[in-house]
Amino acid sequence: MKQSTLFTRTQKNAPKDEVSLNAQLLIRAGFIDKEMAGVYSFLPLGLRTLNKIIDIIRQEMNAIGGQELYLTALQNPELWKKTGRWSDDVLDVWFKTEVASGGEVGLGTTHEEPLTNLIKKHISSYKDLPRYVYQFQTKFRNEKRAKSGIMRLREFIMKDLYSFHTDQNDLDEYYEKAARAYANIFRRAGLGDLTYRTYASGGTFAKYSHEFQTLTEAGEDLIYICDKCHIAVNKEIIEDLEHKCPECGASNLREGKAVEVGNIFKLGTKFSAALELNYKDQNGETKPVIMGCYGIGPQRLMGTIAEILSDERGLVWPEAVAPFQVHLLSLGKNAEAEKIYDDLVKNNIEILFDDREDASAGAKFADADLIGIPWRIVLSEKSLAAGGAEIKRRNEKDSHIVPLADIERGLK
């Protein structure tokens, strides 16, 4: 894409009321725009990045048998009354409103109730199980505080996967499979080393649930890491575990601030019992379906990457989630750059071409650093005199000259 046609511009300063680093950088670079606290629009560069993250998650969900659907934001209170979660005392983040033809509706904060109810129409026998169903849907949460940029939103996309099983064993096995898929997602998104599977409270039906927590000073959680096992424990249960690693028993756990980038939870029969999702087993006996649920917020993941992998000059995207792979800067050499651009586009390389004629070299360099595309190629009088184009990775200091004929090979 040619930058001269991109409608967004970078900005020198973020809005004064924006206190989070991730949102400051993303706004300045033209990735997002703030509609109100906790509510952000995604502009072309931001949407490309978000869609890369969504695609990684979708691939991993499909790989563990997930079938994608798309539930609704508007929620019928009747279902939620059956599980007791319509009450604001139980679920305190509802947005509620009225339908013109009469009656209240809520904006979905999560989707266990409607999905359990839907599945009832399609499952009746042990032969219909297991099933794995997921969606990317907008959730609305009426949070009292929303000051962490896109790491805590009032309106956000969530990937939620739900699994349905005949027995606990089958759930346990799938739960571990889902945990591995989650680890894949964070690794592919560039946060593998900083992200810990974290023991958390399991509620009434399981000893533990698990969160995936990524270390960052911007996080709102406190975790205790066992470096030997590469797992962590959430503060909420560290006392119960007597400050010991639940896997190896070590007590030299390291404390760190972290953000929850995903969670997996064994629901057991909590929802299937309340909403009567049953199946007939081999002997014709009626039993409640056993359920698990597995959530990730792609925007929070994007915000966490922006927060952690940025530097003082701007964003630094891993290749797997970058809006473009290559940022080509032409410093008064548009004809030669145009040729490189055409060649790379032809070879399906995602490239942003800074062809702006009214921008200075300094402005182009500053924008490239702020936007954070992994590879920067500069074409100038100077680079041509030195033998070609100057190539540099965003996260490395030094550039080198590559002959124009070898540029594609230079991108590795």
Place this chain on the structure above:
Amino acid sequence: MKQSTLFTRTQKNAPKDEVSLNAQLLIRAGFIDKEMAGVYSFLPLGLRTLNKIIDIIRQEMNAIGGQELYLTALQNPELWKKTGRWSDDVLDVWFKTEVASGGEVGLGTTHEEPLTNLIKKHISSYKDLPRYVYQFQTKFRNEKRAKSGIMRLREFIMKDLYSFHTDQNDLDEYYEKAARAYANIFRRAGLGDLTYRTYASGGTFAKYSHEFQTLTEAGEDLIYICDKCHIAVNKEIIEDLEHKCPECGASNLREGKAVEVGNIFKLGTKFSAALELNYKDQNGETKPVIMGCYGIGPQRLMGTIAEILSDERGLVWPEAVAPFQVHLLSLGKNAEAEKIYDDLVKNNIEILFDDREDASAGAKFADADLIGIPWRIVLSEKSLAAGGAEIKRRNEKDSHIVPLADIERGLK
């Protein structure tokens, strides 16, 4: 995909309160589920179809220079007060609710206000124009009546494109380009012959706006068609036009019921003036930006296809929007069918394989007709004895036998 793993089942009957044909068929075939009146979930088959339609629209928007972004559902009242559209007397389909930290918010029914406001941060000179920006976003409309299945929803995805220009000429040219892109969309989706560019009221800034209306008895609009020009006139302005075609002047217009599947509108300076979206021209003079807007609801389009192209046995999808291209039915011949399935999957043909062992031949045939995939391949004792597999198009009556080695060539 193997049908034995698909979590949805077809249903003999639609819910009793479902009065629209499109929703009855789509629910019975397992494409959608009704959450409440005007609010439907999209199940795997339905989501695949919806995504095909969205992809067609996206391709056509990209082809006319559209840049995709993603605005928010939650809307800040302040902006809408500036244009006078926060009032329920002016815009009577708002859902409104309260933020926990204080203050009202609305759920976006359309996005002229936030987009105009956003663009202000990125446009200042004639050099920044024209710009074309679009999104697929969920709109919420608090409709009093919602009895047309997915042809009139209270919660739905809308593709809305907005264009920004320095002058009327440039808008006029782009408007015609957008109209051609819209015609492409309806043609590709299989509704080209039944869809008419329809003259409608232009509001304060233009003589006409245009709707795209598709003929169907299920439509809520009345249009007057000029068969010679292949255009129509909406009832609301037919009196003003003295019942004559605005293009050729003919008065033998044909009346028909139709559904509005898209609309394009010259907004002029209505929103740019109210929200102060200006640019500096070549002489340094400040002028308001001229705008156009262009909308399509992918779900309404899907409902219209379901409504019009179905028959007494079920849905009939055009290839471009079908959830799968081929429905392979194995009647007790799973081993041979498995081989065909693997071959077609390998060749990237989208195939649903009815491998269910507990379903009768009759049930499989009925399901295939109900689901409406364009090609049906049956493998049975009988077909093998006749020399191979039996191939039939969903919208044709007769099948024919194709040798197993020639199946892929038989799909045309």
